[in-house]
Amino acid sequence: MTGSRVIRVVPGGHEEAPLTDADLLATLSPRDRSRPCLRVNFVTTLDGASTSDGVSGSLGGPADGRVFDLLRRVTDVVVVGAGTVRDEGYGAMRLSEDAATWREQAGLAPQPVFALVSGSLRLDPESTVFTEAPVRPLVLTTDRADPGARRALERVADVVACGEERVDPHLLRDALVERGLPQMHCEGGPRLFGDLVRADAVDELFLTLAPMLEGGHGLRVSQGADSDDSSPLRRMRLAHVLRDGDELLTWYVRDRAQTA
Structure with a gap:
């Protein structure tokens, strides 16, 4: 086919030395921390499922967990949808002492902020997500969220409206940058990722291909709104393969200079 240039990636001609955490951190660290960037991280089976038995934790291997x-x-x-927090059994987000030390040496706060996205505010303020958090979490919601639930959560988190009826991805980004x-690093879930994709708010995607087939009813990594079937394709550029x-x-990095 004209214009096609196929090269061999694996198996390679020789085995390279395994990458250390320092190597990976040098690769993964943003080059310009002042420039806003929204990253998304997912794992998927070869046939496109993002979950097995309703959760994603069993899909990724040690390398996926390490990255x-x-x-x-x-x-x-770290931005996560409330449904994923419930389904995946999230607790308080606390990095290890080694990770906190590395962050301080890099000029960062010892712990990242945990931001939960919830239009309905169906979150338990007594959950360890809030009560044991090393940094006061954020809850990103809507103007129409239940006032009673909002008052309860405001005792343990900063609650920010990012839209009238739905959480608007652009207002979400703006709210985080203003703080x-x-x-920004998003860990899902699929519906939140779908909203971000439709708004063209995703700058980078880290996608792990798990070497297995699910063959059932596992969700895709991105779930679209039922009323919107016309979302255009977004061109991505391959940055690395590990x-x-x-x-x-x-x-993959969003290639905003091209359209698909």
């Missing part, structure tokens, strides 16, 4: 932790280390704020949190055995870890 997952390191991505938290280099960010200002001095320009490096490999651990049969598991591939890819890093």
